[in-house]
Amino acid sequence: MEKVNREELQRLIDSFAGKELYIHLETTNGSYAAHFNEGFFNAGAFIRNAQIRFELGKVAGESPHRVGLKLPYGWVYAQGITHYELDEHGRLLMAGLDGSGKLAVALELSETPFAY
Amino acid sequence: MAVTIEKERSVLVVFPHPDDEAFGTSGTLSKYVDMGVPVTYACLTLGEMGRNLGIPPFATRETLPEVRKKELQAAADAIGIKDLRMMGFRDKTVEFEDDEKMVQLISGFIDELDPSLIISFYPGYSVHPDHEATARAVVRAVRRLPDEKRPKLYLVAFANDTEEGLGQHDVEHEVADMLDRKIKTLKAHSSQTGYMMKDLEAALAAGEAEAIERFSKERFYYYRWHEDFEDSF
Numbered sequence: 001m002e003k004v005n006r007e008e009l010q011r012l013i014d015s016f017a018g019k020e021l022y023i024h025l026e027t028t029n030g031s032y033a034a035h036f037n038e039g040f041f042n043a044g045a046f047i048r049n050a051q052i053r054f055e056l057g058k059v060a061g062e063s064p065h066r067v068g069l070k071l072p073y074g075w076v077y078a079q080g081i082t083h084y085e086l087d088e089h090g091r092l093l094m095a096g097l098d099g100s101g102k103l104a105v106a107l108e109l110s111e112t113p114f115a116y
Numbered sequence: 117m118a119v120t121i122e123k124e125r126s127v128l129v130v131f132p133h134p135d136d137e138a139f140g141t142s143g144t145l146s147k148y149v150d151m152g153v154p155v156t157y158a159c160l161t162l163g164e165m166g167r168n169l170g171i172p173p174f175a176t177r178e179t180l181p182e183v184r185k186k187e188l189q190a191a192a193d194a195i196g197i198k199d200l201r202m203m204g205f206r207d208k209t210v211e212f213e214d215d216e217k218m219v220q221l222i223s224g225f226i227d228e229l230d231p232s233l234i235i236s237f238y239p240g241y242s243v244h245p246d247h248e249a250t251a252r253a254v255v256r257a258v259r260r261l262p263d264e265k266r267p268k269l270y271l272v273a274f275a276n277d278t279e280e281g282l283g284q285h286d287v288e289h290e291v292a293d294m295l296d297r298k299i300k301t302l303k304a305h306s307s308q309t310g311y312m313m314k315d316l317e318a319a320l321a322a323g324e325a326e327a328i329e330r331f332s333k334e335r336f337y338y339y340r341w342h343e344d345f346e347d348s349f
Contacts, residue, residue, distance in 0.1 A: 024177065046208070103168075116206065
């Protein structure tokens with residue numbers, strides 16, 4: 001993955017618009033957050049291989065970016081996106097890595113299901 | 117407190133993540149391997165949800181499982197474990213699996229391998245939800261056996277309130293003579309341990325007492341059957 005080039009990422013997101021897609025969306029503080037910092041309110045969410053189609057996708061803001069996808073009946077967005085890659089399987093992998101290289105958020109789009 | 121490493125009939129190790137074996141048990145496992153004790157390591161997931169991807173990133177969310185699979189194999193090789201089983205669960209989802217299915221999985225291993233010792237986590241004191249789910253499945257499977265058939269349990273507990281709840285550990289293995297293999301095991305999991313290995317190796321090389329003490333003693337708890345975490349399952 002490389003640091004987000006906003007124009008390039010926008011072009012890639014556009015290329016997925018209108019298609020039947022599988023999505024991976026994840027936010028995390030890590031399972032040990034409340035172990036190392038007692039009292040920390042640890043929240044996160046994860047969805048993998050839900051099927052979506054979006055009509056409009058946008059990269060917004062300066063790095064770390066926000067990425068929003070407008071669906072026919074709803075929305076998807078991720079905040080904190082710093083890195084991206086169109087991988088060898090043609091999947092668009094976006095991630096937000098914190099200052100120490102740890103993943104805090106991931107948003108991925110693919111025309112085929114992600115591996116279990 | 118038990119300090120002698122007894123020769124076991126066979127040892128079953130059950131942890132959910134590649135590297136769970138490295139910090140607290142790889143010295144002990146190396147000892148069993150050298151004693152000729154058969155060791156089976158069932159690793160439930162591939163740590164697919166690990167957060168450390170590095171700067172610049174060395175992996176993506178999608179390539180991390182393959183990275184960690186190789187690391188796990190290299191770690192097992194470093195310890196000398198011949199029977200490594202990757203069970204195909206997904207990181208952070210173990211607690212959401214069917215609980216009976218998880219017990220059956222462990223019961224199946226016990227039937228097949230007839231271990232005299234099982235090494236896993238202590239339920240209620242192992243912090244990560246996957247650790248806890250693994251620990252519950254192990255305790256439940258063993259609980260179903262009649263007393264005289266139950267293998268010993270050496271359980272790892274590291275929650276912040278462990279001493280409050282469980283008191284002092286019951287087993288302490290001196291593994292200073294296995295430090296090389298333990299370091300090799302930790303280094304095998306470089307995607308997870310890379311950030312700390314330099315400091316740790318430097319500390320060990322400099323003979324820092326605290327690092328050596330922490331690293332050369334592996335501590336376990338027996339299961340408190342009289343304070344079972346549930347009445348039955």
